[in-house]
Amino acid sequence: MVANSNRWGRDRFAPDELMDSLEEIRAEFKATTTPAPKPKTIEEIVARKRKGHQGGDGNHRFEGERYIATTDKDVRRFQLRKLVDEGGQTTVGGPVPSHPTLHRWHSEEFGLAPEEIDRLEKEDWTPEELVSSGWYYWMHRSEPWPVLLASALVGEGEKRLPEVREQMVIDLEDSRQLYEQLGIKNIERAMMNQVEHSPIGADADHVVFGEDVTKAHVNTPGLQERLRQVFILRLHRKG
Numbered sequence: 001m002v003a004n005s006n007r008w009g010r011d012r013f014a015p016d017e018l019m020d021s022l023e024e025i026r027a028e029f030k031a032t033t034t035p036a037p038k039p040k041t042i043e044e045i046v047a048r049k050r051k052g053h054q055g056g057d058g059n060h061r062f063e064g065e066r067y068i069a070t071t072d073k074d075v076r077r078f079q080l081r082k083l084v085d086e087g088g089q090t091t092v093g094g095p096v097p098s099h100p101t102l103h104r105w106h107s108e109e110f111g112l113a114p115e116e117i118d119r120l121e122k123e124d125w126t127p128e129e130l131v132s133s134g135w136y137y138w139m140h141r142s143e144p145w146p147v148l149l150a151s152a153l154v155g156e157g158e159k160r161l162p163e164v165r166e167q168m169v170i171d172l173e174d175s176r177q178l179y180e181q182l183g184i185k186n187i188e189r190a191m192m193n194q195v196e197h198s199p200i201g202a203d204a205d206h207v208v209f210g211e212d213v214t215k216a217h218v219n220t221p222g223l224q225e226r227l228r229q230v231f232i233l234r235l236h237r238k239g
Helices: 015-031 042-053 061-069 073-087 099-109 114-122 127-139 145-153 156-160 162-182 187-196 203-217 221-238
Strands: none
Touching (some): 015 221, 061 073, 073 145, 073 203, 099 114, 145 221, 162 187
8 A cells, every 4th residue: 555645754664665655646747747749750859859959968967966975885886887877888998878979869860960969059048947957956966865866766767667668668669660751861870869768778777776775775754755855846847
């Protein structure tokens, strides 16, 4: 049975009970929101990509903030591995470049020139993105490290759910078919970012890491209440 909401901040949830309670929050949020329709034309995809590039390169600087804040040696060691995965396995002789690079590759395959991407990334954020990202980076300098790492349950952590993993595999095939129909020349290059963030990419290990850290270290009523608040705000930010 999922824990009653009035227990947050007062009673300590057992690890599995905590995870169930967070999933209840996710389910309630999803029941009241409608996902944006997926773009189906080159023009729609390019418009979304331009918006995504505006104001920055999408670099995962928050992963560095998490690494700096973490005091547990074993957790810190795996967080370093995440930094390598996000910042580019190529930096240590691996095969996969940084996630921002993969993001650019996708855009380039849909016709965005590197010069235009550079220009967009140098522009200011929109007011909405300034508020959203401002809160997100501030959170990484104000919350305890177990809460920071557990906050990944909103994005990466959702992939631990069987129905989400199944849908992501379906989405990969749907994207491949769509790109073929749209005449994208290098489909593998265009899809690499999506593959890397799927259950068959680097995120597969990251999902397990987030769940393990949450169960082991978000272990007091105060930390669990702070995670609840962050979890809700991140849901709305991801939205």
